[in-house]
Amino acid sequence: MQTYINPQLSDWSALTSRPTKEAQDLQKIVLDVFGKIQKEKDQALIDFTEQFDKVRLTSLEVSIEEIEEAKDLISEDLKQAIQIAASNIEKFHAVQREEVKVIETTKGVNCWRESRGIENVGIYIPGGTAPLFSTTLMLGIPAKLAGCQNIILCTPPNQEGKIHPAILYTANLIGIEKIYKVGGIQAIGALTFGTETIQKVDKIFGPGNQYVTAAKQVAQNFGVAIDMPAGPSEVLVIADETSVPKYVAADLLSQAEHGIDSQVILLTTNEQTLNETIEEINAQLEILPRKELAAKALENSRGIVLNSIEECVAFSNIYAPEHLIFACETAEDFIPTIINAGSVFLGNYSCESAGDYASGTNHTLPTNGYAKNYSGVSLDSFIKKITFQKLSAEGIQNIGPAIESMAEAEELFAHKNAVTLRLQDLSYKA
Ligand SMILES: NC(=O)c1ccc[n+]([C@@H]2O[C@H](COP(=O)([O-])OP(=O)(O)OC[C@H]3O[C@@H](n4cnc5c(N)ncnc54)[C@H](O)[C@@H]3O)[C@@H](O)[C@H]2O)c1
Ligand SMILES: N[C@H](CO)Cc1c[nH]c[nH+]1
């Protein structure tokens, strides 16, 4: 972790940069893979899986037998944990449903919106370095609540050509039936163009590494929507003398262990807190099985002492972290000043792992500064809202003259006529 003491404001923009691969390089790789999938479909998926995941598949689709087998490979403890998480995620997302509100904008003119689930959705479950079965809950539960009719799950196979049983158990628990052994760029290509086996979808959801995220961004040029760029994990922690360095270190490492592209940032008003946290990081790192990944991510990471909590919040708003942990006793006083962040964790007990797994909030969140213009996944992500209106005779009489004037001013006489004809009939009847 690189450290900085009271950097000048003019240096902040360099300190808020991410360690991402050149966007142009990624785009080229994605377009090459997409091109081959458009031409060769399933065969391209099998070939790319062999190239990138080092396994030659005989079938892309997970069979019913594999799903049944998975149930016996998961401990009762883990099944219970998944059910607790599922119940909280369901509660948090179910309350996001909105009631239909009809508004009479003018007497006789009624307008309202109704939600419809997006029919065909693709959900990507990361599985390159760890099988993130928790993401199955984060995407599958809101998709089901939204009423999406067709949910297609893609996730990379391991070197035996299998999907981790926890992903299969979780998918089955929440009623997802179409599961395919495809990951990375090739999964996003399959969901974008469709192949003999995998159906093209309307919108693609899910987090992933830089390849997956770049592929989703490119996919938008081919008529498919995406949730947001949800790339390599990030956390920014704001700490002061009321924070607990061993908790802060653990939280920073929890995101560093996701992968070498992850970045973690510590902002503090207290140099001693910085030093104690770094000591804790070094001690805790030793016992992590994913020590190498975390250590690599820490090379991209920063510990910065700033003059005040206000400055820390200002820095965080520029960086726009995926996760912001505000580990200070006064955290709640600063809520109104937080403008850009995917998800915020307040106080010493709100570890980010809670949001990753079981508190109920969604862990699929914007990274790489996209928290400035995107929200994380929610029920809304899986819904389209259709507007409706019904005008009575009184309604068209009330707003008709305004429409006629505006249409005439835009020189759109057919628009005007659509009103005039109705008003004439009404005045004739009257
Ligand atoms: N932002 C979020 O909401 C969020 C949530 C969970 C996880 N994540 C992130 O998701 C990522 C998961 O990454 P992962 O790698 O473990 O799994 P992944 O499933 O995202 O990616 C694995 C796939 O990447 C492809 N790949 C790997 N190297 C490649 C190369 N050189 N060229 C082309 N393709 C290549 C392979 O096909 C492989 O199947 C992590 O970065 C994690 O931080 C983000
Ligand atoms: N922290 C990740 C989002 O960046 C989500 C996750 C899943 N499993 C563990 N963590």
Ligand SMILES: [Zn+2]
């Ligand atoms: Zn995590």
